[in-house]
Amino acid sequence: MTVNAMSGSEAPATSVGSAGLSFRSVSIEYQAQARKIRAVADASLHVDHGSFLSILGPSGCGKTSLLKAAAGLLPASTLGEIVLGDVRLNSGNARRNQVGMVFQTAALLDWLTVRDNVAFPLTTTGVRKSTARELASELLQQAGLGSFADNKPYELSGGMQQRAAICRALIVEPELLLMDEPFGHLDAITRDQMSIMTQSLWLRKPITAVLVTHSVAEAVFLSDRVAVMSKGPASRVVTEVDIDLPRPRTLESRGSAVFQGYVRELEQALGLDQMEE
Amino acid sequence: MSMQVDAPAPPAGSEASLQNLRSSRLRSATRTWWLSLISFPFAIAAWQMAAAINDNKLVLPGPWEVAKELVSERSTLIANLKPTAYETVVGFLIALAAGVLVGVVLGNSRFLQSIFMPFIVVFQLVPKVALAPLFIVWFGFGNQPKILLTVLISFFPIVINAFAGVQSMTSEQRELAALLRFSRWKTFRHIQARVALPALFNGLKVAITLAVIGAVVAEFVAADRGLGYLLVVTQTNLNTPLMFAAVVLLTAFGAVLYALVVLAERLAIPWHVSRRADR
Numbered sequence: 001m002t003v004n005a006m007s008g009s010e011a012p013a014t015s016v017g018s019a020g021l022s023f024r025s026v027s028i029e030y031q032a033q034a035r036k037i038r039a040v041a042d043a044s045l046h047v048d049h050g051s052f053l054s055i056l057g058p059s060g061c062g063k064t065s066l067l068k069a070a071a072g073l074l075p076a077s078t079l080g081e082i083v084l085g086d087v088r089l090n091s092g093n094a095r096r097n098q099v100g101m102v103f104q105t106a107a108l109l110d111w112l113t114v115r116d117n118v119a120f121p122l123t124t125t126g127v128r129k130s131t132a133r134e135l136a137s138e139l140l141q142q143a144g145l146g147s148f149a150d151n152k153p154y155e156l157s158g159g160m161q162q163r164a165a166i167c168r169a170l171i172v173e174p175e176l177l178l179m180d181e182p183f184g185h186l187d188a189i190t191r192d193q194m195s196i197m198t199q200s201l202w203l204r205k206p207i208t209a210v211l212v213t214h215s216v217a218e219a220v221f222l223s224d225r226v227a228v229m230s231k232g233p234a235s236r237v238v239t240e241v242d243i244d245l246p247r248p249r250t251l252e253s254r255g256s257a258v259f260q261g262y263v264r265e266l267e268q269a270l271g272l273d274q275m276e277e
Numbered sequence: 278m279s280m281q282v283d284a285p286a287p288p289a290g291s292e293a294s295l296q297n298l299r300s301s302r303l304r305s306a307t308r309t310w311w312l313s314l315i316s317f318p319f320a321i322a323a324w325q326m327a328a329a330i331n332d333n334k335l336v337l338p339g340p341w342e343v344a345k346e347l348v349s350e351r352s353t354l355i356a357n358l359k360p361t362a363y364e365t366v367v368g369f370l371i372a373l374a375a376g377v378l379v380g381v382v383l384g385n386s387r388f389l390q391s392i393f394m395p396f397i398v399v400f401q402l403v404p405k406v407a408l409a410p411l412f413i414v415w416f417g418f419g420n421q422p423k424i425l426l427t428v429l430i431s432f433f434p435i436v437i438n439a440f441a442g443v444q445s446m447t448s449e450q451r452e453l454a455a456l457l458r459f460s461r462w463k464t465f466r467h468i469q470a471r472v473a474l475p476a477l478f479n480g481l482k483v484a485i486t487l488a489v490i491g492a493v494v495a496e497f498v499a500a501d502r503g504l505g506y507l508l509v510v511t512q513t514n515l516n517t518p519l520m521f522a523a524v525v526l527l528t529a530f531g532a533v534l535y536a537l538v539v540l541a542e543r544l545a546i547p548w549h550v551s552r553r554a555d556r
Contacts, residue, residue: 073455096458107449110548111471121457124467152548 019049021208026080028065039065041234054211054219057229063212067180071101100169102179106161108153115149118167139167159190177209195221220262228269239269338518346522361492361503368427369488376432380439401433409498427491431484438480442473475549478542485538489531
């Protein structure tokens with residue numbers, strides 16, 4: 001993805017000093033009927049510029065809330081600071097296209113072809129259609145979807161749709177990529193393929209990325225750092241584990257002792273070792 | 278359906294299998310359209326039988342009688358179809374414009390929605406057919422009262438479905454719009470307007486059939502032309518064959534309008550229609 005056809009005038013705004021993504025005592029409160037629910041309480045977390053972070057945690061622990069807050073989607077309910085470089089993300093201050101996001105479902109638009117879905121963030125913001133489509137085709141090619149560019153999204157399998165959604169998030173060349181359990185609905189084999197594809201897309205141009213997931217193995221496979229959150233409500237970050245494994249990682253490498261060591265360590269932190277899954 | 282073994286099935290999800298899936302769906306659709314015509318000969322035969330048993334064309338003229346009437350009285354029928362068609366189409370188009378406008382605005386504003394939605398629902402509960410005499414008092418014997426009744430009777434399904442349509446954006450579509458910093462207008466233009474179409478077309482299908490009823494009922498009350506007027510006249514003259522002919526013509530007219538809405542739906546939202554076909 002070495003495409004620089006973005007509106008051009010926007011120079012990369014990351015100041016080298018404070019690069020990376022920081023969550024600084026972030027709390028997220030929802031108003032549910034009359035009472036306030038504190039989903040996340042005082043969560044702090046840092047990930048270096050250009051590295052891959054995964055957030056693990058039990059269901060309902062506020063992982064998704066944390067991610068949405070970073071996308072600036074919860075400006076009213078977020079306390080504390082989520083900072084990328086020197087931009088406060090949680091108040092919605094990010095430049096357009098500074099953040100790309102992949103949702104739990106692909107959320108592709110049925111009336112557009114796969115190519116036009118990927119090009120959507122550009123074509124709707126003033127980029128020439130032909131330019132946007134060219135970039136979209138290139139990305140789809142890299143994601144192994146080159147021959148499906150002209151299909152409608154509902155003609156694709158779930159895994160293919162989610163790959164297209166990742167392409168849509170990447171086409172704006174974001175500085176930060178957020179992924180909210182994008183592979184949660186997929187079967188185990190497809191999930192493995194998605195992990196490999198995500199790694200290879202990311203390795204082409206390592207940007208700061210945050211993945212929310214339930215899968216410990218997926219987190220270890222993809223990440224430079226894995227954060228574990230406690231059970232909600234009022235959850236916080238309980239552990240951060242740096243994953244020191246050479247890249248590109250292969251599915252076989254998951255069998256290695258080091259990999260398994262990380263998995264066990266994280267499962268312990270999650271409390272999974274005390275339950276039978 | 279006969280089993281066809283032409284080629285080894287390509288792996289699911291591959292391009293070839295997609296092509297096959299689409300063309301086979303198309304083939305089965307073109308193969309089965311005539312099935313929907315099967316019921317008609319039976320209905321006509323039953324009608325013929327009932328007419329033969331009854332043997333009084335003032336009470337129940339047979340299909341053949343009515344067909345002859347349709348041909349011999351075609352100039353009268355066509356002359357009376359024209360005003361009814363005009364009132365129906367104009368009334369429907371006004372209801373369409375108003376219904377979409379109101380539905381889209383209310384669907385995007387909690388505030389306006391809580392003010393006006395109860396009013397719209399209560400107004401729908403007023404039997405509008407009962408208002409036809411009032412409209413004659415207000416607007417006289419021209420076609421305005423007929424158009425007005427047509428508008429009022431077909432407005433509700435349009436506004437309710439337009440309203441539901443614009444609210445059917447998923448939370449993820451909203452988040453996508455927020456992430457791309459879309460304004461309300463941009464969100465509407467690029468996402469919401471498309472998302473709303475399937476529901477809107479459901480409303481239009483209901484509304485178009487009601488529009489015909491609105492025009493005819495208004496003509497019952499006071500008119501000097503139109504198929505509704507012709508029905509009243511034939512009743513007075515005991516010209517039952519012509520009455521039946523008028524009903525057949527009205528039905529055919531309604532069917533044509535309905536088919537036009539379905540055609541418009543296919544052109545506007547093929548992505549929705551084609552997916553529904555395999556459900």
